[in-house]
Amino acid sequence: MSAYKDKDPRIHGIKARIRVVPDFPKPGIMFQDITTLLLDPSAFKDTIDLFVERYKGRNISVVAGVEARGFIFGPPIALAIGAKFVPLRKPGKLPGQVISEKYVLEYGSDCLQMHVGAVEPDDRALVVDDLVATGGTLCAAINLLERVGAQVVECTCVIELPDLKGRERLNGKPLYVLVESH
Amino acid sequence: MSAYKDEDPRVTRIKRSIRVVPDFPKPGIMFQDITTLLLDPQAFKDTVDMFVERYKDKNISVVAARAGEDRNPTLEFPITESLAGIEARGFIFGPPIALATGAKFVPLRKPKKLPGEVISEEYILEYGRDCLQMHVGAVKAGERALVVDDLIATGGTLCAAMNLLERVGAHVVECACVIELPDLKGRERLNGKPLYVLVESH
Numbered sequence: 079m080s081a082y083k084d085k086d087p088r089i090h091g092i093k094a095r096i097r098v099v100p101d102f103p104k105p106g107i108m109f110q111d112i113t114t115l116l117l118d119p120s121a122f123k124d125t126i127d128l129f130v131e132r133y134k135g136r137n138i139s140v141v142a143g144v145e146a147r148g149f150i151f152g153p154p155i156a157l158a159i160g161a162k163f164v165p166l167r168k169p170g171k172l173p174g175q176v177i178s179e180k181y182v183l184e185y186g187s188d189c190l191q192m193h194v195g196a197v198e199p200d201d202r203a204l205v206v207d208d209l210v211a212t213g214g215t216l217c218a219a220i221n222l223l224e225r226v227g228a229q230v231v232e233c234t235c236v237i238e239l240p241d242l243k244g245r246e247r248l249n250g251k252p253l254y255v256l257v258e259s260h
Numbered sequence: 261m262s263a264y265k266d267e268d269p270r271v272t273r274i275k276r277s278i279r280v281v282p283d284f285p286k287p288g289i290m291f292q293d294i295t296t297l298l299l300d301p302q303a304f305k306d307t308v309d310m311f312v313e314r315y316k317d318k319n320i321s322v323v324a325a326r327a328g329e330d331r332n333p334t335l336e337f338p339i340t341e342s343l344a345g346i347e348a349r350g351f352i353f354g355p356p357i358a359l360a361t362g363a364k365f366v367p368l369r370k371p372k373k374l375p376g377e378v379i380s381e382e383y384i385l386e387y388g389r390d391c392l393q394m395h396v397g398a399v400k401a402g403e404r405a406l407v408v409d410d411l412i413a414t415g416g417t418l419c420a421a422m423n424l425l426e427r428v429g430a431h432v433v434e435c436a437c438v439i440e441l442p443d444l445k446g447r448e449r450l451n452g453k454p455l456y457v458l459v460e461s462h
Contacts, residue, residue, distance in 0.1 A: 097376070099375035099376050102375035102376070103372065103375070109375045111375050111376065113366075113367060113374065113395060113398070116355070116358075116364065116365040116366070116367070117364045117365075117366070117398055118364070119358070119359070119362050119363060119364055122355075122358070122359060122365065123359055126359060146327045146351060146373075149327075149349070149351040149352050150351055150355050150365070150367070151355075153298070153304075153352050153353075153355065153356055154355055154356050154359055156298075156301070156304070157301070157304060157305055157308060157356055160301050161301060162298065162299045162300070162301060163298040163299075163304065163352070164295075164298070164299070165295060165298070165349075165352070170285070172295065173281035173284035173285070173291045173293050174279070174281045174284070174293065193295060196295070196299060
């Protein structure tokens with residue numbers, strides 16, 4: 079579901095602050111740049127507030143953020159709802175023991191890692207990223223959390239690219255987004 | 261200056277929550293892992309609160325921080341830089357401080373990560389160079405800026421961050437880090453800019 083459809087008055091300002099940059103990182107791609115959202119303290123606060131209002135009464139004990147832009151939205155949500163923040167990272171970045179989840183891209187594969195012991199079987203988790211496209215990364219994140227026995231309550235992103243059907247790739251996990259971009 | 265010396269009661273818990281991982285990313289390095297701090301909601305909140313209390317009345321209009329991009333650990337670079345160069349997690353501490361103080365948040369990133377027009381600052385490491393970029397137009401002349409990072413080691417990257425901000429005419433009010441490695445003397449490399457840290461690690 080998308081808050082956009084729900085017509086919260088703050089959404090318009092948030093969507094207006096997202097800059098689309100053509101041909102980045104390569105020709106043909108319209109890149110959804112959230113850095114301009116971060117330059118508007120009110121719109122950035124509204125973004126976080128919308129997420130916090132949705133999740134604060136739901137006993138979420140861990141917010142897992144996908145690097146790197148999930149690190150911008152995840153921690154403020156975690157802080158506001160009193161949850162742990164767990165970074166999900168590319169290989170080689172987390173020190174100590176990790177578990178890994180490989181996932182398939184259009185060309186090739188990638189890998190997401192999480193610290194062993196960071197998340198426990200009775201944890202209720204929220205997965206955060208700035209954007210969902212094909213859903214591959216979110217799916218890998220869900221798998222990491224479920225493999226250690228946590229319950230993934232929902233995935234949440236600022237932006238969804240619905241034409242890429244990422245929502246269908248989440249094994250039935252609900253997805254909440256603020257804006258859609260076609 | 262370090263809050264540790266000021267003996268704020270919150271600092272003990274913050275320091276205790278930071279995990280030191282030996283021999284990461286390579287043998288001989290004692291890696292300061294702040295992810296364990298993030299697993300303690302009270303300690304994480306205290307960390308952010310201490311920064312916010314310090315800066316909320318200082319008219320800071322922009323908080324700038326680096327993303328956690330990797331340096332390739334298989335490349336040769338010195339022990340001292342690898343602490344700062346690999347696992348910069350300013351992205352985690354910067355945004356909450358910006359949100360609480362009403363400032364903009366500006367990410368500083370390695371090349372090719374920021375779309376659109378950027379300015380670049382190259383900086384020299386003991387062996388080789390690195391580069392930090394900022395969006396053109398993100399920061400305006402006369403803005404008052406805070407640079408945030410999880411850790412300061414030699415100060416090379418903080419220095420590059422400050423240069424980027426000053427080149428567009430902003431005034432860097434202070435640099436703020438959770439952890440300082442004082443033996444690496446990064447504080448001296450900041451061109452006289454003040455540095456505020458919560459904990460020191462020797």
